[in-house]
Amino acid sequence: MTRPAGRVTSAKIVIAGGFGVGKTTLVGSVSEITPLTTEAIMTSAGVGVDDTRNVPGKTTTTVAMDFGRISIDRDLILYLFGTPGQTRFWFMWDELVRGAIGAVVMVDTRRLADCFAAIDFFEHRRLPYLVAINCFDGVQYHNADDVREALAVSSDVPVVSCDARSRESTKQVLISLVEYVLSMRRTRATARERRIVSTYSTSEISTFFVDSRLRASQLTTGTSLEIASASRTSWAL
Numbered sequence: 001m002t003r004p005a006g007r008v009t010s011a012k013i014v015i016a017g018g019f020g021v022g023k024t025t026l027v028g029s030v031s032e033i034t035p036l037t038t039e040a041i042m043t044s045a046g047v048g049v050d051d052t053r054n055v056p057g058k059t060t061t062t063v064a065m066d067f068g069r070i071s072i073d074r075d076l077i078l079y080l081f082g083t084p085g086q087t088r089f090w091f092m093w094d095e096l097v098r099g100a101i102g103a104v105v106m107v108d109t110r111r112l113a114d115c116f117a118a119i120d121f122f123e124h125r126r127l128p129y130l131v132a133i134n135c136f137d138g139v140q141y142h143n144a145d146d147v148r149e150a151l152a153v154s155s156d157v158p159v160v161s162c163d164a165r166s167r168e169s170t171k172q173v174l175i176s177l178v179e180y181v182l183s184m185r186r187t188r189a190t191a192r193e194r195r196i197v198s199t200y201s202t203s204e205i206s207t208f209f210v211d212s213r214l215r216a217s218q219l220t221t222g223t224s225l226e227i228a229s230a231s232r233t234s235w236a237l
Contacts, residue, residue, distance in 0.1 A: 008074075009075060009076050009077070010077045010079060011079070013100060013101065013103065013177060014083060014096060014100045014102075014104070014127075015027055015066070015080055015083065015104050015106065016103055016104065016105050016106070016122075016129075017108075017114070017115050017118055018111060018115050018117075018118070020108070021107065021108045021111075021115070021134060022108070022134040022136075022164035023066060023082040023164075024037055024082055026134075026170050026173075027067070027068040027080050027082045028066070029164060029165055029166060029167050029170055030068065030080070030170040030174065031068025031080065032069060033069050035066060036065075036066065036067040036068070037066050065083065065084065066081070067081055067082070068080040068082075070171065072174065072175060076178075078174055081096050081100070083096055083118075093121060097121075100127060102127060102129060102130075102180070103122050104130060105118045105129050106134050107147065107151075108134055109140075109142045110141075112147070115151070119153060128177075128180060128184050130157060130159070130173070130176060130177050130180055131147065131151065131153060131158070131160070132161070132162045133147055133160070133161045133162065135162065138163060144160070144161065145159075147159055158176055158180050160172075160173055160176055
């Protein structure tokens with residue numbers, strides 16, 4: 001269904017994953033506004049807690065969230081919320097995902113276990129998500145099928161590759177997520193329609209549609225209040 005011309009739709013997307021996987025970089029590369037970041041200098045307190053062996057140049061870490069915005073189309077705006085990666089900040093995730101339509105789980109194939117918690121989090125809350133393999137140094141070391149198998153995610157969950165530093169690459173990840181969310185919603189709507197058909201008998205469904213057409217024919221002579229009442233009644237199964 002096409003949206004009315006001039007109407008702008010906005011949606012919230014969460015960018016999640018393990019420590020140092022590229023969440024802040026993704027938000028910063030794709031945002032059309034100066035991104036809000038809460039980067040703090042890593043101190044000796046993180047030694048032995050934050051594993052920096054595979055990200056030796058990392059000197060800062062997100063302590064609250066990242067925020068950015070991108071217009072996918074002239075009438076569709078996405079607001080991006082990046083989560084902190086360390087376990088000590090997970091208490092913030094429930095608030096960050098409130099109202100989100102979906103999530104991007106970023107993956108570093110050198111440290112796959114770091115994203116397990118994020119996947120479990122979204123699956124438990126039944127929030128649609130896709131897996132984005134961040135190609136560090138522009139190299140993808142494992143294909144999507146191998147990563148899917150290693151993560152044990154459902155076959156319908158998209159697994160895509162990206163370069164978090166590239167605006168076009170990360171934009172395609174976001175588009176893929178929006179398309180996946182819309183596809184899931186259409187599937188669920190179809191399933192609900194099938195449940196209605198299986199719940200009501202053929203005669204009840206026929207009576208419902210006949211009654212709806214009869215009420216529709218009476219709308220031309222009714223007041224606006226009567227029309228609204230008739231409409232609500234005719235569509236209440």
